[in-house]
Amino acid sequence: MNYQEKMEEMLKSIDGTPNLLLHACCAPCSSYVLEILSQYFNITILYYNPNITSEDEYNKRLFEVKRFIEEVKYKNPVSIMEIGYNPQEFFQAVKGLENEKEGGKRCFECYKLRMKKTAEIARDNNFDYFTTTLSISPYKNVNYVNEIGCECEKIYNIKYLYADFKKKNGYKRSIELSSKYHLYRQNYCGCIYSKVVRYNLNQNDKIIHSN
Numbered sequence: 001m002n003y004q005e006k007m008e009e010m011l012k013s014i015d016g017t018p019n020l021l022l023h024a025c026c027a028p029c030s031s032y033v034l035e036i037l038s039q040y041f042n043i044t045i046l047y048y049n050p051n052i053t054s055e056d057e058y059n060k061r062l063f064e065v066k067r068f069i070e071e072v073k074y075k076n077p078v079s080i081m082e083i084g085y086n087p088q089e090f091f092q093a094v095k096g097l098e099n100e101k102e103g104g105k106r107c108f109e110c111y112k113l114r115m116k117k118t119a120e121i122a123r124d125n126n127f128d129y130f131t132t133t134l135s136i137s138p139y140k141n142v143n144y145v146n147e148i149g150c151e152c153e154k155i156y157n158i159k160y161l162y163a164d165f166k167k168k169n170g171y172k173r174s175i176e177l178s179s180k181y182h183l184y185r186q187n188y189c190g191c192i193y194s195k196v197v198r199y200n201l202n203q204n205d206k207i208i209h210s211n
Contacts, residue, residue, distance in 0.1 A: 003146050004167035018128035021046050023118040027064035028185045029133040031177035032170050038074035047082040048117050050090040051110050051191040058085045064184045102197050108144050119152035131161035
């Protein structure tokens with residue numbers, strides 16, 4: 001399925017200004033997504049990311065999301081909901097998958113953890129739709145993201161907004177907005193496993209360039 005086209009079809013059918021709960025992992029990933037979706041929805045960002053390596057990193061990313069939405073003017077209201085840092089939820093969700101490669105089954109369970117929570121909160125607080133910024137990244141498996149969204153829609157009886165936000169230069173635009181607003185742009189996804197992978201890549205790159 002072309003998830004970008006699916007999203008565009010859904011947006012065309014919207015009547016009025018519905019309420020959307022948007023799971024967001026950081027300010028750079030939120031930037032372009034908010035630029036597009038705030039034209040159609042009243043948005044509440046859900047900052048729920050127990051996968052992040054440390055509380056300091058968690059708070060740094062949270063601060064940047066808050067700063068960004070305060071500085072930008074949107075057509076419709078954008079607010080934020082934060083439900084606390086609990087890394088044990090992540091470690092429990094990926095137990096037994098610690099040695100999986102980046103982008104594999106461990107990442108699937110991480111996406112699922114955060115998106116299920118988003119759908120649950122959206123249902124319990126009478127939102128009309130839910131979705132996530134995760135598909136803005138070229139490093140995320142867009143099929144995983146939308147399969148989970150579809151599953152959550154059925155379980156929680158809340159509409160899921162399909163998306164592939166990196167399409168139509170979405171990822172490029174997020175980089176431009178990050179530069180414009182001087183957003184903190186981390187060089188790893190968030191969890192300790194992705195951080196180790198990034199560190200090893202950086203070390204290998206240093207070795208190559210020193211030879």
